[in-house]
Amino acid sequence: MTVSGGTASHGRASGRARSADGVLDLDLRMPAELGGDGQGTNPEQLFAAGFAACFHGALSLVARQAALDAAAIFVEATVAFGRDPGDGGYLLRVDLVVKWPGIDPEIAAPLLSKADSLCPYARMAWQGTPTTITLAS
Numbered sequence: 001m002t003v004s005g006g007t008a009s010h011g012r013a014s015g016r017a018r019s020a021d022g023v024l025d026l027d028l029r030m031p032a033e034l035g036g037d038g039q040g041t042n043p044e045q046l047f048a049a050g051f052a053a054c055f056h057g058a059l060s061l062v063a064r065q066a067a068l069d070a071a072a073i074f075v076e077a078t079v080a081f082g083r084d085p086g087d088g089g090y091l092l093r094v095d096l097v098v099k100w101p102g103i104d105p106e107i108a109a110p111l112l113s114k115a116d117s118l119c120p121y122a123r124m125a126w127q128g129t130p131t132t133i134t135l136a137s
Contacts, residue, residue: 003028012043034081044079047092051121052077055096058122059115066111074099094125 006014015028030036052075060070076097084091116122
């Protein structure tokens with residue numbers, strides 16, 4: 001993905017995100033809750049989509065391994081952007097809600113836990129992730 005700054009020279013406020021293959025090509029805007037116009041996708045929505053898709057995949061896998069029907073599983077992800085009260089920096093908060101009609105909560109609980117341990121997004125959220133930052137010449 002490549003993000004450029006748009007008219008405000010600020011990728012979050014008026015940028016454009018484009019995948020290398022061009023399949024994903026969209027305008028980025030700050031959400032209205034952060035003072036933006038809310039007229040485009042924001043990074044939190046993109047992260048929420050990736051997180052929900054990844055967790056859905058992990059949960060579907062463990063459900064099938066337990067001989068359960070995964071077709072009815074829905075995963076809703078909410079990602080909120082806010083301040084870290086400890087140092088004043090920025091934090092993301094992720095809330096996942098799994099809707100799985102007809103599943104007994106006692107059967108679902110260990111599967112949710114196993115999916116949490118398998119999902120790379122969830123692992124990143126509680127373990128961190130190695131990151132490199134390089135200035136291209």
